Structures are given as C-alpha cells and as structure tokens.
Amino acid sequence: MAVTGELRRRRATLEHAWSRLVPALGEAGPPSDVPQALRREVTESWARSLGSVDPRQTSAPVAEDGAVHHRWASSPLRAPVRALAAELRGVADDAGFVSAVTDESGTILWTCGGTTMRRRAERVNFAPGGRWDEAAMGTNALSLALRTGRPSSVFSAEHLVTALHGWVCYCAPIHGPDGRVLGVLDLSTTWDRSHPLAMSTVRGLTSRIEAGLRDAGVNEADVRRKPDPVRLTCLGAGYADRGGSRLALPPRQVEILTLLALEPDGFSPQRLRTALYGDRPVTASTFKAEMSHLRRTLGGAVATRHYALTVPVRCDAVEVLRALERGDTDTALRRYRGPLLPGSEAPGVLEWRSHLDVAVREAVLASVRAEHALRHGERSPDDVAVHEHALALLARDDVRRGLVLGRLHRALRH
Known part of the structure; x- marks a missing residue:
C-alpha cells in the first residue's frame, strides 16, 4: 500500500537522522546540517534528554515513591477517566492501541488496551508506575505534551530511546478548570499503524475528560487538598x-x-x-x-x-x-x-x-538473606521449605541454627 510505503520511508529517514545526530549531540554538539525531516522541538528535546537518559535503556524507570495506587485513587482525573473507560477500551481494542493517563509529573496512573498491545507496552514499562517525563525517558509524546502544554505526536525514531523506535504515540495534555496541566492522555501503537485521525481522537477524548472535571467542580483547592x-x-x-x-x-x-x-x-x-x-x-x-x-x-x-x-x-x-x-x-x-x-x-x-x-x-x-527466612519461619512454623532455606543460609557457627532446627523438627512431626 502507498501509505505503508510512505511510512516506511519516513521511518528509514528518521532512523538515519537519529544515527547521525544523537551521537553528535552526546559528544561535540549538533552538526550544522540537521536533516529537514527532524522537527526542532524533537532535536531540542534530544539535547536536553541526553544529560539524564541513556538511549540504549530498555524501559521506563519506576516512580520513586511506588504509591501509584494511592495517587490514582486520589487523582481528580480518576472519575472523568472512569466515565470514559468503556470508550477508551473500545478505541484501544478496535484500532490496536494502548491508552494511558499520567499525572502532572509524567507518571502513568492508568492504562487499558488489548492483551497483545499491553504486553508490548509492559516490556518498556508503559504501565502504571512508569515514569515518562523527559528526564526519565527522554523524548516522547508524553514528555513533549507536558513540557509544551499542547498536543504532541512522536513517530518511530523521533523517540530518543531506541526501544521506542517501533512505536508511534499521540498525546494531549489534560487541563483543569484553572488552566493547570493535571496530566496527559496518550494513545500509542506500533509505527506501521500510524494514522492522522488518531490525534483528533485524542483531542476529542481529552476535551471530554476536561468537561468532566468542570462538571465535577474540580478547582485548584480540590486538586491540592489532601x-x-x-x-x-x-x-x-x-x-x-x-x-x-x-x-x-x-x-x-x-x-x-x-x-x-x-x-x-x-x-x-x-x-x-x-x-x-x-x-x-x-x-x-x-x-x-x-x-x-x-x-x-x-x-x-x-x-x-x-x-x-x-x-x-x-x-x-x-x-x-x-x-x-x-x-x-x-x-x-x-x-x-x-x-x-x-x-x-x-x-x-x-x-x-x-x-x-x-x-x-x-x-x-x-532471598539470599537468612533474616528473611528466619522472620517468615516464625510466622509459618509448619513450612519445612522455609526452615530448610534458613539453615542453608546460616553459617555453621550461627547460634540461630538451633532455633531453626527446632522449628524444622516440629514442622516435620506435623
């Protein structure tokens, strides 16, 4: 198909540009002849990202606090997103996308999609808890939308990280009633499914989430209240x-x-x-x-x-x-x-x-720490395998071996 051929040529052009420009940015600065195929916002993002992101990394890092469950439960985005959840799942399933919602920091709070696409997404930690801000995952549509406050699309090798070169992502920031960016809605799929209508779909769904925020009376005090x-x-x-x-x-x-x-x-x-x-x-x-x-x-x-x-x-x-x-x-x-x-x-x-x-x-x-087996063995006195594991980890002269042997003999008698 003509469209497929056009996409293949675009991808090949971007891969070539990436291979020339990214190493140069990381060493001596950008060359004078930047390919026209590259957007300025992409190359500027590459330059910023290389200070903290290795283009060879295979997945997004995990949010440091690990409390994504609680952040989503208290997020003002949760109610309007849940109201659209069936439609978001339908769009993702029908078109072969995976959808995600982040908070204002770029941490993914919620995703949906078909089994195949979700598995692909999970390989790069495009999943709840994954950090997709520019400092964590380099140039991507989520980080650009958060930085600019405008809808963004990133195709194939426009991504800084090579593990994402097989993807195309469409994002729009979600604004609260007070105008602040509360997060981003994303639709992502494989590069060969790139379609111009995807961006209008993201814009439309984002507008409905923002309308839900207004209907719920969410304001700045509601967002900040804990x-x-x-x-x-x-x-x-x-x-x-x-x-x-x-x-x-x-x-x-x-x-x-x-x-x-x-x-x-x-x-x-x-x-x-x-x-x-x-x-x-x-x-x-x-x-x-x-x-x-x-x-x-x-x-x-x-x-x-x-x-x-x-x-x-x-x-x-x-x-x-x-x-x-x-x-x-x-x-x-x-x-x-x-x-x-x-x-x-x-x-x-x-x-x-x-x-x-x-x-x-x-x-x-x-675990290779005897303390873990000792602690768990205290709560599970009949678990022979745990006691045997503790004995295998304890040194011969460790006085705690007698305690574990007593537990093991008791467990074997039961």
Whole structure:
C-alpha cells in the first residue's frame, strides 16, 4: 500500500537522522546540517534528554515513591477517566492501541488496551508506575505534551530511546478548570499503524475528560487538598481507621473495603457480590445495605454502579504487594503481619489471601538473606521449605541454627 510505503520511508529517514545526530549531540554538539525531516522541538528535546537518559535503556524507570495506587485513587482525573473507560477500551481494542493517563509529573496512573498491545507496552514499562517525563525517558509524546502544554505526536525514531523506535504515540495534555496541566492522555501503537485521525481522537477524548472535571467542580483547592487517608489493616487482622479514629465497620464491610483497595479499577455489582458471597443465596437488598453503610462511613467515597474507591486508602496488603514488585523483600516482610483477613471465607478474599501468601513465600525462598527466612519461619512454623532455606543460609557457627532446627523438627512431626 502507498501509505505503508510512505511510512516506511519516513521511518528509514528518521532512523538515519537519529544515527547521525544523537551521537553528535552526546559528544561535540549538533552538526550544522540537521536533516529537514527532524522537527526542532524533537532535536531540542534530544539535547536536553541526553544529560539524564541513556538511549540504549530498555524501559521506563519506576516512580520513586511506588504509591501509584494511592495517587490514582486520589487523582481528580480518576472519575472523568472512569466515565470514559468503556470508550477508551473500545478505541484501544478496535484500532490496536494502548491508552494511558499520567499525572502532572509524567507518571502513568492508568492504562487499558488489548492483551497483545499491553504486553508490548509492559516490556518498556508503559504501565502504571512508569515514569515518562523527559528526564526519565527522554523524548516522547508524553514528555513533549507536558513540557509544551499542547498536543504532541512522536513517530518511530523521533523517540530518543531506541526501544521506542517501533512505536508511534499521540498525546494531549489534560487541563483543569484553572488552566493547570493535571496530566496527559496518550494513545500509542506500533509505527506501521500510524494514522492522522488518531490525534483528533485524542483531542476529542481529552476535551471530554476536561468537561468532566468542570462538571465535577474540580478547582485548584480540590486538586491540592489532601484529605486524611483511610488506613486499612487487613493482614493478620481486619479494621480501618482515619485520622487516628477507628471506623465502625463490621467484618463484611471490611471485606468489601479490602477488595476495593486491592483492585482499584473496581467491580461490577455482580462480580463484587460473587467475590463476597460466592454461590450463597444473598438478596440484593442485603448486598446494597452493606454497600450503603460502607459508603456512609467513608463519607460517600465509593462510586455507584461500578463499585470503586474515590478516596485514598492506605492498605497494608497493597503496600506488601508494591514492595514485592520493587524487589524490596525486607519492607514486604516488615509489613506482612499474617494472612489476609484470617477469619474471612469470602471467595474474593480467599483468592487474594492465597496470592499474597504465595508471593511473600516465593520472595523469601528467593532471598539470599537468612533474616528473611528466619522472620517468615516464625510466622509459618509448619513450612519445612522455609526452615530448610534458613539453615542453608546460616553459617555453621550461627547460634540461630538451633532455633531453626527446632522449628524444622516440629514442622516435620506435623
């Protein structure tokens, strides 16, 4: 096809220009004969980026605080994006795109797309937690849109990082009612699917998100306000507090809050009922009463129709999972105080309990620090493999070997 041939020629031209110009920028400054195919804003971004970004890096770095779940839960963008989520997924699926929303720093908070494109995106950490600002990931459409406050598109080798040369990205900044940039909406796909209509699609969707912000009455004070978060303790116990005061939540509502905290994208009513009750015959009025009570206790902070939290909730189970994702086994073990809601039989809780238990145990068995196996062995006295792992890591003259041997013998007798 003619269009495909044109795209191939454009890509080849940009690859050639990149190979000539980027090494020169990194050494002695730009050459005098910059190819016309390169936009000035791209070459200027390359020059700025090379001070902090290696063009050979394979993926975006992770946000330092790791608290993307809480940032998305408290973001003013969440409600209007959720209102468009079905349409965004439809656009992504139909056209072979992956869509993303960032905050004002360029950290991705939310993504959607088909399985194939999401897997490709995850290889370069185009996923929640990935940092795509210019200082972290060099020249890309997200960083240009944030820097200029205008829609931006970056094609193939216009990206500084070579791992992105197979992509084309279309972005538009999302402005709050006060004019400040709150984040960016992005549509990305492979270079051969580049299409001029993609930019108009991004612009239209961004305008609707901005309209949602206006309808919600979001202003500068709302964006800056940081309400006291709910603190949910669900490992080895089950309760919630806010501002130092315990919330009056019965066990079933703690189960609901736990599931909503672990799955920030939320639940359909039917899926949440199944996660709570399984096949038990529970009336719709009973379920709705539980939701209503939880919503009142949280000050209305549970979305209706599609159940999801609309306020930050600090959850110990989520913190353990985030620590494991970062490879921080030490923090994960400090915060893992026991199984998830140990008294619960809700199917959704049982599933997450198993997931957490396995994830923590595997991290302990993969660790080369005896302290990790010792600590976990104290909480899991019947786990033979953990005790054997501790013995393998402890020196022969370590006095703690006797403690571990005692635990191992006890576990073998059971």
